Amino acid sequence: MPQTAFEPWNDPAAKPLIQFRNVSKRFGDFTAIDDLSIDIFEREFFALLGPSGCGKTTMMRMLAGFETPTSGTIMLDGQDISPIPPNKRSVNMMFQSYALFPHLTVYENIAFGLRRSKMPNEQIDARVKQMLKLVQIEKFGARKPDQISGGQRQRVALARALAKGPKLLLLDEPLSALDKKLRQDTQFELMDIQEKTGTTFVVVTHDQEEAMTVASRVAVMDHGKLKQVDTPDRIYEAPNSTYVADFIGDVNIIEGYATKQGDTVSIAWSEGNSPIIGTPSKPIANGKVSFAIRPEKIAISAERPTDRNNVVHGKVLDIAYLGNLSTYHVALPDGTIIKAQTANSRRRSSRPFTWDDEVWLSWTDTAGIVLES
Numbered sequence: 001m002p003q004t005a006f007e008p009w010n011d012p013a014a015k016p017l018i019q020f021r022n023v024s025k026r027f028g029d030f031t032a033i034d035d036l037s038i039d040i041f042e043r044e045f046f047a048l049l050g051p052s053g054c055g056k057t058t059m060m061r062m063l064a065g066f067e068t069p070t071s072g073t074i075m076l077d078g079q080d081i082s083p084i085p086p087n088k089r090s091v092n093m094m095f096q097s098y099a100l101f102p103h104l105t106v107y108e109n110i111a112f113g114l115r116r117s118k119m120p121n122e123q124i125d126a127r128v129k130q131m132l133k134l135v136q137i138e139k140f141g142a143r144k145p146d147q148i149s150g151g152q153r154q155r156v157a158l159a160r161a162l163a164k165g166p167k168l169l170l171l172d173e174p175l176s177a178l179d180k181k182l183r184q185d186t187q188f189e190l191m192d193i194q195e196k197t198g199t200t201f202v203v204v205t206h207d208q209e210e211a212m213t214v215a216s217r218v219a220v221m222d223h224g225k226l227k228q229v230d231t232p233d234r235i236y237e238a239p240n241s242t243y244v245a246d247f248i249g250d251v252n253i254i255e256g257y258a259t260k261q262g263d264t265v266s267i268a269w270s271e272g273n274s275p276i277i278g279t280p281s282k283p284i285a286n287g288k289v290s291f292a293i294r295p296e297k298i299a300i301s302a303e304r305p306t307d308r309n310n311v312v313h314g315k316v317l318d319i320a321y322l323g324n325l326s327t328y329h330v331a332l333p334d335g336t337i338i339k340a341q342t343a344n345s346r347r348r349s350s351r352p353f354t355w356d357d358e359v360w361l362s363w364t365d366t367a368g369i370v371l372e373s
Contacts, residue, residue, distance in 0.1 A: 023072035050221035293368035
């Protein structure tokens with residue numbers, strides 16, 4: 001029997017685990033969170049993504065109980081949590097620094113919260129062993145934090161945070177201290193652990209790749225507001241604004257004036273270049289628009305393509321070789337720089353194009369996103 005997709009946000013009958021209702025948080029004259037409303041569902045791996053100062057950490061601190069809303073309501077499992085102190089909430093937090101006790105063993109670090117809650121010793125032992133197995137560090141229970149690697153310390157912090165079985169686990173930049181390769185590996189382990197425990201995870205990160213990899217949904221934030229909340233593929237392929245398009249991944253954004261032509265629009269954008277033909281995802285009024293297109297959607301060729309409406313000519317200005325990909329920065333006659341990306345699918349001694357080569361760039365009518373400016 002095929003599995004149904006995990007999409008509780010599309011189910012009118014699904015009850016959210018977390019509900020922000022018109023929440024604002026001000027620090028003096030500064031508004032960190034501005035009239036924010038959002039639902040987060042049980043078993044979600046939800047990512048808050050945005051630049052420093054966008055409000056994502058303030059949201060997390062309010063969930064944890066370290067900050068209280070200036071106005072609005074935060075509900076957890078149907079209960080207003082504002083009056084509930086941090087230690088009484090069914091919420092745990094894994095800090096960026098891990099905050100392990102250096103004088104305690106790995107075993108005792110994980111057991112610490114359980115002992116504070118007066119759990120019987122035999123239950124503590126069983127639970128700690130279960131957590132050690134879950135995060136695959138059974139061999140390191142007797143060691144101190146300074147006797148294990150950064151990746152292992154991260155696992156200890158995760159095991160300690162999950163030991164009391166919280167309804168909600170908050171992760172503050174959980175992988176930022178790890179090197180790139182270990183961070184990538186750990187992302188998949190985090191997803192596996194979240195799925196096994198069924199705990200709702202809310203992660204704060206400024207790392208787009210991390211958010212797009214681990215999350216069931218991503219909330220892109222800016223200046224205390226939600227710019228877009230959607231699945232990673234929708235955030236990337238169908239951004240709802242130039243801010244989101246520009247913030248997520250690499251993108252070319254071209255400003256112009258749109259004129260409707262049936263299901264498509266013709267975008268006048270540069271003297272000497274033919275209008276761009278685009279297909280809007282929603283009705284667009286005639287007027288100023290932004291056309292956003294990802295570099296991998298643009299084909300690069302030595303000869304002018306004859307099967308596409310959107311074709312421009314330029315010269316290779318720069319090349320970024322990334323191993324599996326090459327990104328070409330192509331300068332058009334009017335000075336516009338457009339990035340095109342190709343997969344290096346075959347091993348070869350030289351690239352198909354090099355600096356100062358004359359090339360043609362082209363894309364289909366549906367390759368880009370037409371956004372109202």
